[in-house]
Amino acid sequence: MQPISGTPPRPPGDGPATSSVAGEQPLSSQQRTVLERLITRLIALTSQQNAEVWAGVKHDLGLKSDAPFLSRHFPAAEQNLNQRLSTAQQNHTTRQIVSQLTELLSQGNNRQAVSDFIRQQYGQTALSQLTPDQLRNVLTLMQNNQLSIPQPQQRPATERPLLPAEHNTLKQMVNKLAAATGEPTKLIWQSMLELSGVKAGELIPAKQFTHLATWLQARQTLSTQSAPTLHTLQAALKQPLEAREWDSIQDYARQNWQATPQTVLTTAQVQSLLGEIFLRRAERENATLEVRNIQPIYSPLFAPVVDSLKSMSARPGLMFVALLVVMLVIWLVI
Structure with a gap:
């Protein structure tokens, strides 16, 4: 194809063309x-x-x-x-997918369902850590109602939200982390909401304060390290891993990335591990609280009987009379 004759308009900064050597002419x-x-x-x-x-x-x-x-x-x-x-x-x-996901996440318990799914399938704890293909897959599953939606969980009436002082403490830690990593504060807060399992518009429960503070502090410390490993992650935690937790996290890293305690971890892997530690500790705490709230098996049906027996045991005479009455009733029945 031959160039069109004449002098075409030139891009900004282009000077006049004077050479006729092959390849040195202006753009056709x-x-x-x-x-x-x-x-x-x-x-x-x-x-x-x-x-x-x-x-x-x-x-x-x-x-x-x-x-x-x-x-x-x-x-x-x-x-x-x-x-x-x-x-x-x-x-x-990707922006379109994220926009559609954000709209769907605000409906029902979609946020918790997506959080559970990406943690199980991709080893991640926030949408911002997923690849475009992974985001597209999550969106398709949500649109086709193929994600398992957990039933709403009623929070105990005694579960209070963060106090203003606690919220300000987390806010300061988020600002420091954003300054150190360049990550927008909005994305950090979004990750914290997803970790805490709360929906848009809900307040973070106060019981998550310690776990979130530990998560933020660890991310802040590890952001300054060029070659983080499981050992440096352990050292960065304000509340170090217990022996059972350490073994569990080693298994998690080995199964997902074939990583050993000496393997240098990527930023995404570090965030995934910290998120996993957060979730496991939060689940363990919830389980402990539930066990504490379990009532004795005789309550409330047999509680009055047991209380009566306790009262009688403190008065031997009354206990003896009650025993005679029981024996008489048994004899009459027989």
């Missing part, structure tokens, strides 16, 4: 049209401007800002724009 009309169409599609998916995209392509190709695009630059520029467009399309799709 067809080449410029191809690149501009890619840029138009890219701008539609991002907040970038036309000049900004042209400048970015020049930077990636190693061209000076005032250097013109030449015919020989076209293949590399087209490939660069196609890569940028592919990334933008993936990000756009």
Whole structure:
């Protein structure tokens, strides 16, 4: 295909074309049209401007800002724009999926169902840690009602929310973590809500305060380490792992990533392990509370009888009379 004759408009920063050597001519009309169409599609998916995209392509190709695009630059520029467009399309799709998920999470007990599912299937504790394919799978399952939705759990009347002082303490720790990692505070709070198992609009129960503080402190400490391992994770916990917990977490790391206590962990793996520790400790605490609330097997049906026997045992004379009455009743029946 032959270039269209004439001098086409040039991208910002392009100087006049003077060379006629093969490959040193300015971009042809067809080449410029191809690149501009890619840029138009890219701008539609991002907040970038036309000049900004042209400048970015020049930077990636190693061209000076005032250097013109030449015919020989076209293949590399087209490939660069196609890569940028592919990334933008993936990000756009991911944002759409997250938006749809967020809308569905606010319905019923979907949040708890999704939290349980991604922890069991992907070893993660927050949606922000999932890949686009994993997010798409979760959305499809939710839309097709294929996730097991847990029944609503009634909280004890005595379960209070965080006090203002406790909330402020967590807020300060979240701000410090965000400053250290660059992660938005909104995502950190979202992860904390998902860990605590509360729905949008609910308050975090006070019983989670200690666990959340430990989780935040550990993340803060581990964010400064370039090669974290299970051993450094253990050392970062304000409340160290007990022997049984240590064995359990080692098994979790080995089953999910074939990791040993000496294996260097990724940021996602560290967050997954900390989330697992949080959930297991919270579940253990709940189980302990439930055991404490179990009533004796004779209560309440036999409670009056037992109380009466206790009273009689303190008065031997009355106990003797009661025994005679029981024996007389048995004799008459026989």
